[in-house]
Amino acid sequence: MSSPTETHTNTAEQDVLIVGGGIAGLALADYLRRQGRTPTVVEQAPGWRDGGYGIGLWEDGLAVLRDLGRLDHARNLAADPDGFAVRAGGDLLTRTTIPPDRTLLLAIHRGDLHAVLREGVPEDRVRFGTSPARIDERDEDVRVTFEDRTTETYDLVVGADGVHSTVREQCFTRWTKREHDTYVWSLWADQDVDVGSDMVSVWGRGTEGFVARVGDRVGFNLAARLDQRPDPPARAHLRARAEAIGWKLPALLDGTDDDPFFDRVRDVTCERWHTDRVALVGDAAHAVHPISGMGASLALQDARVLAQELATARPGDPSGALERFEQRRRDDAKRVRREARFEAAVTFLESESARQARNWVVEHTPLFDLFIERQVTEG
Ligand SMILES: Cc1cc2nc3c(=O)[nH]c(=O)nc-3n(C[C@H](O)[C@H](O)[C@H](O)COP(=O)(O)OP(=O)(O)OC[C@H]3O[C@@H](n4cnc5c(N)ncnc54)[C@H](O)[C@@H]3O)c2cc1C
Secondary structure, three states, rough: OOOOOOEEEEOOOOEEEEEOOOOOHHHHHHHHOOOOOOOEEOOOOOOOOOOOOOEEEHHHHHHHHHHOHHHHHHHHEEEEEOOEEEEEEOEEEEEEOOOOOOEEEEEEEEHHHHHHOOOOOOHHEEEEEOOEEEEEEEOOOEEEOOOOOOOOEOEEEEEOOOOOOOHHHHHHHOOEEEEEEEEEEEEEEOOOOOOOOOOEEEOOOOOEEEEEHHHHHEEEEEEEEEOOOOOOHHHHHHHHHHHHHHHHHHHOOOOOOHHHHHHHHEEEOOOOOOOEEEEEOHHHHOOOOOOHOOHHHHHHHHHHHHHHHHOOOEEOOHHHHHHHHHHHHHHHHHHHHHHHHHHHHHOOOOOOHHHHHHHHHHOOHHHHHHHHHHHHOOO
16 A cells, blocks of 8 residues: 555556445446446545434335345335324324335435445445545546545546535536535434334424334434524534424433434535536535435436446447436436425424414325325336
């Protein structure tokens, strides 16, 4: 291994560099490996981390896991909810049954989903603990200088490096990262609060709780609109929000002493996701508000479509494949982002009269069933 001060240039053809070993990056590496390629994944973390929040993975994302032969493993680690319910505190507003003969939705720990995807990527293809410091796209290749001062060349660089993507930052100019006034806490409780076998969204004033039992743990996210970021995001803030939402949230909070995951909600709009030799996938290209429950599915679908297009690309010239990839994926991502913003506006209402009107519509019309149908975009 090169020392941090050494500069090393590898001029041999390196094929594909995937920046970011998250959901999109690992799925893409798995697909490319099956095509006989040897992609390199660079992950800024020093090693794999198992932490994270609970994810609802809908049919589009599950189809990609099935395609990769990893759905059964994921299903063993996940919960297959009986339905999706919406509550306003203690009151059940609506519930959609999920047909038992169809896996439409899995509730899974992000760490478990990540572990399932890791099976398709040999660890010796992953460079941990570094990141591209400089990316120079040239006619014939892309030259990447890493933070450890090594330099390599690749045919193609894929930014799968999430919402704060350095690839997007370095290689694309026309994009925006919208900072919402919403913050999210996420926790897992080991104790036995009976939350049933549905995935549940619980609405409070300017807040939402998302609850799902997975095995003997209950994952719960709590999102709230706040005037400013709590600094530090102390447990007292979380407690006040959980009490305000009600239902099982306070009891769930009593059931864990863990430090919560905490972050601000952001979404990303990027005018183009590719140049001739650099592409963006997943959150790097189009992070959506997590209220949509679709970010991981979009990331997995991007990986599949990009791999499909690269399979037919001319050797050493990925530009046509990148163009076709973006054309096939752009409308879907755009629609999800638009709907997610709408869902966020509806979910995080503050005005009492507006909330009452919304609750009446959700309780007395099939609006929510239609929302569930819309979660399935490819079928
Ligand atoms: C609280 C919360 C709840 C959510 N709930 C759901 C849900 O229910 N359903 C759903 O589908 N989606 C959900 N999402 C969204 C989903 O998690 C993301 O859309 C998904 O993880 C995106 O995958 P990705 O691979 O693009 O990015 P990520 O999974 O974020 O992976 C990015 C990877 O890149 C690495 N990286 C970052 N920068 C660099 C760098 N400079 N160099 C090298 N590596 C780098 C990171 O360490 C990470 O490993 C939720 C998100 C949040 C925050």
